[in-house]
Amino acid sequence: MQEKLSVALKKDNKLKAKSELLQTVKGVGVVTTYTLMAELPELGYVDNKKIAALAGVAPFCRDSGTMRGKRSTWGGRAQVRTALYMAALSASKYNPAIKIFYERLIAKGKTKKVALVACMRKLLIIMNTMVKNNEPWHSEIA
Numbered sequence: 001m002q003e004k005l006s007v008a009l010k011k012d013n014k015l016k017a018k019s020e021l022l023q024t025v026k027g028v029g030v031v032t033t034y035t036l037m038a039e040l041p042e043l044g045y046v047d048n049k050k051i052a053a054l055a056g057v058a059p060f061c062r063d064s065g066t067m068r069g070k071r072s073t074w075g076g077r078a079q080v081r082t083a084l085y086m087a088a089l090s091a092s093k094y095n096p097a098i099k100i101f102y103e104r105l106i107a108k109g110k111t112k113k114v115a116l117v118a119c120m121r122k123l124l125i126i127m128n129t130m131v132k133n134n135e136p137w138h139s140e141i142a
Contacts, residue, residue, distance in 0.1 A: 005034045018044075022127055024137040027091025027098065035083035036127070044131030051128045055080045057121040081120070088119040098123060 009016045015037065022033045036043055042054060052058035056076020091098040098119050105115035130137065 005038060018131060021130060021134070021136055025087075025091070025123070025127060025130070026095035026137070027089075027123070028087045028127070029090075032083045032087040035079055039077050039080045039083075043128055046128075048125045048128055052121050052124060055084060055120075055124055057081065057084065057117060057124060084120040084124055085116070088116055088123050091123055092116065092119050 005015075009019055019033050019037065022028055022036065023030070040051070040054060042051060046054070049058060054076055056078070058076075088098070092102040092115075093099065101122060102115050102119050105118055106112065110118070126137075129135075
Protein backbone atom coordinates (compact mmCIF):
# COMPACT_ATOMS: atom_id res chain seq x y z
CA MET A 1 0.00 0.00 0.00
CA GLN A 2 2.81 2.43 0.88
CA GLU A 3 4.48 1.96 -2.50
CA LYS A 4 1.27 2.71 -4.40
CA LEU A 5 0.58 5.80 -2.30
CA SER A 6 4.10 7.14 -2.62
CA VAL A 7 3.85 6.79 -6.43
CA ALA A 8 0.44 8.51 -6.38
CA LEU A 9 1.85 11.32 -4.22
CA LYS A 10 4.60 12.00 -6.74
CA LYS A 11 1.99 12.36 -9.51
CA ASP A 12 -0.69 14.34 -7.64
CA ASN A 13 0.23 17.63 -5.96
CA LYS A 14 -3.07 17.77 -4.06
CA LEU A 15 -2.42 14.42 -2.36
CA LYS A 16 1.17 15.40 -1.65
CA ALA A 17 0.01 18.63 0.00
CA LYS A 18 -2.54 16.71 2.11
CA SER A 19 0.16 14.25 3.19
CA GLU A 20 2.56 17.03 4.18
CA LEU A 21 -0.23 18.83 6.03
CA LEU A 22 -1.10 15.76 8.12
CA GLN A 23 2.53 15.15 9.00
CA THR A 24 2.86 18.57 10.63
CA VAL A 25 1.12 17.07 13.68
CA LYS A 26 3.61 15.71 16.24
CA GLY A 27 2.95 12.00 16.61
CA VAL A 28 1.59 11.50 13.09
CA GLY A 29 4.06 9.87 10.75
CA VAL A 30 4.16 8.44 7.26
CA VAL A 31 2.32 5.21 8.11
CA THR A 32 -0.55 7.01 9.85
CA THR A 33 -0.77 9.55 7.04
CA TYR A 34 -0.86 6.90 4.32
CA THR A 35 -3.42 4.84 6.24
CA LEU A 36 -5.71 7.83 6.74
CA MET A 37 -5.42 8.86 3.09
CA ALA A 38 -6.10 5.34 1.79
CA GLU A 39 -8.70 4.10 4.27
CA LEU A 40 -10.45 7.36 5.20
CA PRO A 41 -10.91 9.42 2.02
CA GLU A 42 -13.72 11.34 3.76
CA LEU A 43 -11.13 13.15 5.90
CA GLY A 44 -11.73 16.87 5.52
CA TYR A 45 -15.09 16.46 3.78
CA VAL A 46 -17.43 15.40 6.60
CA ASP A 47 -18.16 16.84 10.04
CA ASN A 48 -16.28 15.79 13.17
CA LYS A 49 -18.97 13.45 14.54
CA LYS A 50 -19.20 11.58 11.26
CA ILE A 51 -15.43 11.19 10.86
CA ALA A 52 -15.12 9.88 14.44
CA ALA A 53 -17.88 7.35 13.77
CA LEU A 54 -16.25 6.24 10.51
CA ALA A 55 -12.99 5.61 12.36
CA GLY A 56 -14.72 3.85 15.25
CA VAL A 57 -13.67 6.27 17.98
CA ALA A 58 -17.02 7.96 18.59
CA PRO A 59 -18.73 7.12 21.90
CA PHE A 60 -22.16 5.51 21.48
CA CYS A 61 -24.65 5.15 24.30
CA ARG A 62 -26.61 2.05 25.22
CA ASP A 63 -29.70 3.80 26.58
CA SER A 64 -33.19 2.39 26.52
CA GLY A 65 -36.11 4.21 28.06
CA THR A 66 -35.08 5.41 31.48
CA MET A 67 -32.13 3.02 31.70
CA ARG A 68 -28.76 4.65 31.07
CA GLY A 69 -26.28 2.17 29.69
CA LYS A 70 -22.53 2.33 29.42
CA ARG A 71 -20.97 4.46 26.70
CA SER A 72 -18.50 2.67 24.44
CA THR A 73 -16.78 2.97 21.09
CA TRP A 74 -17.26 0.30 18.46
CA GLY A 75 -17.44 -0.29 14.73
CA GLY A 76 -15.61 1.79 12.19
CA ARG A 77 -12.57 0.97 10.15
CA ALA A 78 -10.09 -1.22 12.00
CA GLN A 79 -6.98 -0.18 10.06
CA VAL A 80 -7.70 3.49 10.73
CA ARG A 81 -8.17 2.76 14.45
CA THR A 82 -4.88 0.87 14.56
CA ALA A 83 -2.99 3.73 12.92
CA LEU A 84 -4.69 6.30 15.17
CA TYR A 85 -3.83 4.23 18.26
CA MET A 86 -0.11 4.34 17.49
CA ALA A 87 -0.28 8.05 16.60
CA ALA A 88 -2.14 8.86 19.83
CA LEU A 89 0.32 6.79 21.84
CA SER A 90 3.19 8.80 20.39
CA ALA A 91 1.34 12.12 20.61
CA SER A 92 0.45 11.54 24.27
CA LYS A 93 4.18 11.64 25.00
CA TYR A 94 5.58 14.14 22.49
CA ASN A 95 2.73 16.45 21.39
CA PRO A 96 2.25 19.10 24.12
CA ALA A 97 -1.48 19.67 23.47
CA ILE A 98 -2.39 15.97 23.40
CA LYS A 99 -0.10 15.25 26.37
CA ILE A 100 -1.91 17.84 28.51
CA PHE A 101 -5.29 16.44 27.43
CA TYR A 102 -4.18 12.86 28.22
CA GLU A 103 -2.77 13.78 31.62
CA ARG A 104 -5.92 15.73 32.51
CA LEU A 105 -8.09 12.69 31.74
CA ILE A 106 -5.84 10.41 33.82
CA ALA A 107 -6.02 12.90 36.71
CA LYS A 108 -9.84 12.79 36.49
CA GLY A 109 -9.69 9.04 37.08
CA LYS A 110 -10.09 7.70 33.54
CA THR A 111 -8.24 4.51 32.73
CA LYS A 112 -5.24 4.79 30.44
CA LYS A 113 -7.00 2.99 27.59
CA VAL A 114 -10.08 5.24 27.79
CA ALA A 115 -7.86 8.33 27.88
CA LEU A 116 -5.92 7.06 24.87
CA VAL A 117 -9.12 6.49 22.86
CA ALA A 118 -10.18 10.04 23.72
CA CYS A 119 -6.79 11.24 22.43
CA MET A 120 -7.34 9.23 19.24
CA ARG A 121 -10.65 11.00 18.71
CA LYS A 122 -9.18 14.42 19.48
CA LEU A 123 -6.26 13.82 17.12
CA LEU A 124 -8.59 12.70 14.33
CA ILE A 125 -10.88 15.70 14.79
CA ILE A 126 -7.89 18.05 14.73
CA MET A 127 -6.61 16.46 11.51
CA ASN A 128 -10.09 16.61 9.97
CA THR A 129 -10.28 20.34 10.73
CA MET A 130 -6.75 20.90 9.43
CA VAL A 131 -7.54 19.24 6.10
CA LYS A 132 -10.91 21.01 5.83
CA ASN A 133 -9.34 24.46 6.41
CA ASN A 134 -6.03 23.62 4.72
CA GLU A 135 -4.05 24.81 7.76
CA PRO A 136 -0.92 23.21 9.22
CA TRP A 137 -0.71 22.16 12.88
CA HIS A 138 -0.42 24.81 15.53
CA SER A 139 -1.17 24.25 19.18
CA GLU A 140 -4.03 26.78 19.21
CA ILE A 141 -6.13 24.30 17.18
CA ALA A 142 -6.06 21.82 20.05
